[in-house]
Amino acid sequence: MDHTPSRFTGATRYVLDPELAGIVNISMALEMPLLLKGEPGTGKTMLAHAIADSLGMPLIVLNVKSSMKLVEALYQYDTLTRLNDSRFGDSVRNVSNIEEYIKMGKIGRAFTSETRSVLLIDEIDKADTDFQDDMLDVLDQMEFDIIEIDKVVKAVHRPVIIITSNAKKDLSDPFLGRCNFHHIAFPDPKMMRKILDVHFPGLDENLMESAIAAFYKLRELEAVEKKPATRELINWIRALRSDPDFKPKKLLKGEAPFLGVLFKKSGDYQRAAEFTNRRRLF
Amino acid sequence: MFIDFFYTLKNAGVPVSPTAFLTLHKALGKGLVHSLDDFYVTARSVLVKSERYFDLFDQVFAHHFEGAELPDAEGVEVDEMARALLEEWLKNPELLAKALDVDESELSDLTPEELIDYFKERLKEQTEAHHGGNKWIGAGGTSPVGHSGYHPGGMRVGGVSRNKSAVKVAMDRRYKDYSLEGPLTPSMMNEALKRLRNMVPAGPKDRVNLDETLYQTMKNAGEIEIIFERSLKDRLKVILAIDNGGWSMDPYIPMVQTLFNYARAQFKEIKTFFFHNTVYDYIYEDPARYKKPRKVSDMARLDSETRLIMVGDASMAPYELMTADGSIHIEERSGRSSLEQLRFLSETFPHSVWLNPVPERMWRYTQTVSMIRRIFPMFELSIDGLEGAVARLMEKS
Known part of the structure; x- marks a missing residue:
């Protein structure tokens, strides 16, 4: 749910299932990173937000990119500013002191933060395996070197580390060995009702039931590239509610307006449209 | 504590490591576990690292702690x-x-x-085994219907082919998708294929070339001159053509799966094609070899710098390779033999290799293998073979 605007309202907007809560607590006590897998849109990223919120810790998000090097996540040596300062000499920084030109990256910030923080490493599967293994070394040791000034940065407080992965393939063995693992399954209708309750307090019972029924039916469609997930359902309900002409009864009849909110790929959209049209005839 | 449980898991096929087991004990020692439910959650998140094994874990857990029967x-x-x-x-x-x-x-x-x-x-x-009978369903019989049978004019129902030149397979298995996850980890292939890269500058000029900047700044009498350049990106084009037809490739599916998984994750520009036994007029973009045919002759339009990797056991009846109408599919009758098509491919793409999952020592027993070897440099689909193939693909022509 990384695109939900409700970013920092966290725990009040996140339905935590007790099993997952247990796993989070154990990972924190064992001081091990927690690796979360699951379909996109099952709330992996939201969990980190919820933890940070309920524990009152700052959240630091590292969005992994495919071209990323580990150093970028640790620190950055700002050579250009230094060059500029040495040319003009009008800055407050001391040009001969390299340390003043070192900026902390996300992991570096989590290590040097004065309070314990939650470090979310999002979509680790995008980077190559070397990055993953090297990063785990750093997280294991809780320290890294800044080569330019030969200084070791040690973690003041061990951050709570949450790692998410969308990949279907497994990560490397040494990586997995150092993490705890949890797979977030797609919520069942009962759980989904709770989630919707949290997002839309006082939602019309009729609308909720028929929307959930229609949603799970559409999810059963075969050969769909990207199945709609919680995020899509929430946006869909938002769309349905904003349409003054919409009546929940229509859903029961097999009509499904705003299909484009649920199905984002053109092939999927067509398939879903055909499916709903066919159902309406009977 | 729970050592039995650990070994039951291991025997059931859940990959558990001793380190993880020690971590579990650490968790127990910290007093984090107060109930069986807690233990279940803790043990699963610490010991099991893939959702594929969740179900198996549940079964073993139920067996160990509640006495449920293990599925025999x-x-x-x-x-x-x-x-x-x-x-x-x-x-x-x-x-x-x-x-x-x-x-x-x-x-x-x-x-x-x-x-x-x-x-x-x-x-x-069917209480007694009917292997070798001639009437009932069984394995290795001579009945025209059955598993792994060898019946000269009969039809093959399935199984692993014993005599590889089973002619005209009556029923193609139409759906064998190698992209399904295999249990093997690609990390070994990772090592071997790492050198298969072609770094070229691409994209916008958004990276500062520090050395050049300093040089130009000095040349400019200290007036700062920032030099930008394009960052290096891997632009290697790869075509992977996989033999996924017939039964002769079945024993090697896990190996090919691993290669396929790896290739999909690693290369930015990869096209995957499928063929059956050998290449005739068409190769297919879908694993079922049905919906998306591509004319082999059209391949000439692609960049000749593309690396072509053929994967197959190269084992078939000689006439399937040599005669003009060797294809088992009626619609492929262009009058060009498969051998010619293969030669055409290897000429179109000078950087090409054939990976063969059959061990190298077995190659000389199959005639078609040595014929194809004369066209494509052939390597065994093993770590050593892959290294050789990669070296060959990166050679300057």
Whole structure:
């Protein structure tokens, strides 16, 4: 749910299932990173937000990119500013002191933060395996070197580390060995009702039931590239509610307006449209 | 504590490591676990690292702590066979009905679930093994219908082919998608294929070239001159063509799966094609070799710098390779033999290799292997072979 605007309202907007809560607590006590897998849109990223919120810790998000090097996540040596300062000499920084030109990256910030923080490493599967293994070394040791000034940065407080992965393939063995693992399954209708309750307090019972029924039916469609997930359902309900002409009864009849909110790929959209049209005839 | 549990898990096939087991004990020692539920959650998140094994873990857990029965291997086997029978049934009801000695119409009223149950019953009924018989379903018999049979003019129902030149496979298995996850980890292939890269500058000029900046700044008498450049990106184009037809490739599927998984994750520009035994007029973009044919002759339009990797056992009847109408598919009759098509491919793409999952020592026993070796440099699909193939692909022509 990384695109939900409700970013920092966290725990009040996140339905935590007790099993997952247990796993989070154990990972924190064992001081091990927690690796979360699951379909996109099952709330992996939201969990980190919820933890940070309920524990009152700052959240630091590292969005992994495919071209990323580990150093970028640790620190950055700002050579250009230094060059500029040495040319003009009008800055407050001391040009001969390299340390003043070192900026902390996300992991570096989590290590040097004065309070314990939650470090979310999002979509680790995008980077190559070397990055993953090297990063785990750093997280294991809780320290890294800044080569330019030969200084070791040690973690003041061990951050709570949450790692998410969308990949279907497994990560490397040494990586997995150092993490705890949890797979977030797609919520069942009962759980989904709770989630919707949290997002839309006082939602019309009729609308909720028929929307959930229609949603799970559409999810059963075969050969769909990207199945709609919680995020899509929430946006869909938002769309349905904003349409003054919409009546929940229509859903029961097999009509499904705003299909484009649920199905984002053109092939999927067509398939879903055909499916709903066919159902309406009977 | 729980050492039995650990070994039951290991024996059931869940990959558990001793380190993880020690971590579990650490968790127990910290007093984090107060109930069996807590233990279940802790043990699973610490010991099991992939959702693929969650189900197995649940079964072992239930067995160990609640005394539930472990599913016995035999039951699983019957299940598997029943499912295989169902698949056959869906493809060719007549044939199977005949084999089971029942009326086809009788079975066609049943739902798939009922069919599975029916097949299970039939399989249990067959108490003695019928391997080698000539009437009932069994393995290795000479009945025209059966598993791994060798019946010169008969039809093959499935199984692993023993004599690789089984001519005209009557029923192509139309769906064998290698992209399904295999249990092997690609990390070893990772090592071997790492050198298969072609770094070229690409994209916007958004990276500062520090050395050049300093040089130009000095040249400019200290007036700062910032030099930008394009960052290096891997722009290697790869075509992976996989033999996924027929039964002769079946034993090697896990190996090819690993390669396929790796290739998909690693290369930015990769095209995957499928063919059956060897290449005739068309190769296919879909694993079922049905929907998206591409004319082989059209390949000439692609960049000749593309690396072509063929994967297949290169084993077939010689005439399938050499005669102009060797294809088992009627629609492929262009008058060019497969050998010519292969030669055409290797000329179009000077950087090409053939990976063969069959061990190298077996190659000289199959005639077609040595014929194809004369066209493509052939390497064994093993770590060593891959290294050789990569070196060959990166050679300057």
